[in-house]
Amino acid sequence: MSKPRRLHLGAFMRPTTIHTGAWRYPGAWPDSNFNFQHYVRLIQTLERGKFDAFFMADHLALLNMPIESLRRSHTVSSFDPLTLLPALAAVTEKIGLIATASTTYNDPYHIARKFASLDHISGGRAGWNIVTTSNPDAALNFGHDAHMAHGERYARAREFFDVVTGLWDGWADDAIIRDVESGIFFDPSRVKALDHVGPELSVKGPLNVARPIQGWPVIVQAGASEAGKQLAAETAEAVFASTRTIEDGKALYADIKGRMPALGRDPDHLKILPGCMTIVADSLEEAKAKRALLDSLVHYESAIGSLSSQLGVDASAFDPDGPLPELPETNQSKSGQARIVALAKSENLTVRQLAQRVGGYAGLCLMGTPAMIADEMQRWLEEEACDGFNIMFPYLPEGMDDFVDRVVPELQARGIYRLDYEGTTLRDHLGLPKPKNQFFD
DSSP: OOOOOOOEEEEEESSSOSOTTGGGSTTOOTTGGGOHHHHHHHHHHHHHTTOSEEEEOOOSSSOSSOHHHHTTOSSSOOOOHHHHHHHHHTTOSSOEEEEEEESSSSOHHHHHHHHHHHHHHHTSOEEEEEEOOOOTHHHHTTTOSSOOOHHHHHHHHHHHHHHHHHHHTTBOTTOEEEETTTTEEEOGGGBOOOOEEOSSOEEOOOOSSOOOTTSSOEEEEOOOSHHHHHHHHHHOSEEEEOOOSHHHHHHHHHHHHHHTGGGTOOGGGOEEEEEEEEEEOSSHHHHHHHHHHHHHTSOHHHHHHHHHHHHTSOOTTSOTTSBOOOOOOOSSOHHHHHHHHHHHHHTTOBHHHHHHHHHHOOSOEEEESHHHHHHHHHHHHHTTSOSEEEEEOSSTTHHHHHIIIIIHHHHHHTTSSOSSOSSSSHHHHHTOOOOOOTTTO
């Protein structure tokens, strides 16, 4: 008899909270982005809540909006994830550690080495969120005059994935012998140079780090464009989805997982995890009041800049009290632009109203009592709109404490969330197999 489905929960930190007004909320930590002790407190609380993973976003440039708009945002700067997460590995034991790293503005040898190192340092808890980078300003920080086109970025990402996983597989699991008597440290016959030469990349190898404990760190992907969904079906083991309704969730779930059998992949080996902000209170009315206060802390100057960034066009010239005009095609996040346009149309929002929503947080938000939030999470799980959620906290530390101390016990009481970790690696938490070594298995 098969086990009942259970929720998987990640904590999405951007770099700590998602909402632009979060740092101004009463009782919140304004300095959370650069206070290491706050990060320790956060991740240890999440581990107490038995979360699958601590998931860090990353940006390779300031958000592409005027500096006058950025001056009000706490999300523009943060620690480098692959510097922070090894430090957090030392103060935790079980929770997974997912870092975002771009395939457009990195080299695969460097990425393979860093994530293999994180996996060994953490005892097998690393995950790699593959992004192609939508911000065109990043190009200027890496010696390029222009941002690579959307399709080209995804073609490079696909080859980049093959190179990185090939480098990880360049060492057999038993390659390192450490035979003190014979003086043999490793077996050269169990190590392979990749010798990759492709359209975008040329990498000899082998890597100078042993194969990761998990075989590969867990592969995460977040794109929802056609190219992004195909890349996810081919490569991902977890998808950060941006679905706002259960109907959209079901459609994306069926779409991505439906592509997998033809690719020789088991749909159960990919977890769909929509981003979800949660506001916990003693009543729905109280939760709505908290949300209204939070949204009121977003200044229009910042809101219109954020809207411009996410649409990929300058929205400051639009009539604030008119509808969103027709937009040109973007070379940034196509799915992101489409979601915002759909939101504006579905709720008949003016540019000002849309900016206020987007400037704070415009995605899926579950509000109310712990039972109300658990009801909706259970519904999404049972109707196959997701395999769990990437939880985004509205403000810290209160928003996180409310979820861990009040919602987690409610989910556990229903039998849809773990009482304790049942393994030690991120793959264990997510129920994912260790990948076979393409060269030595």
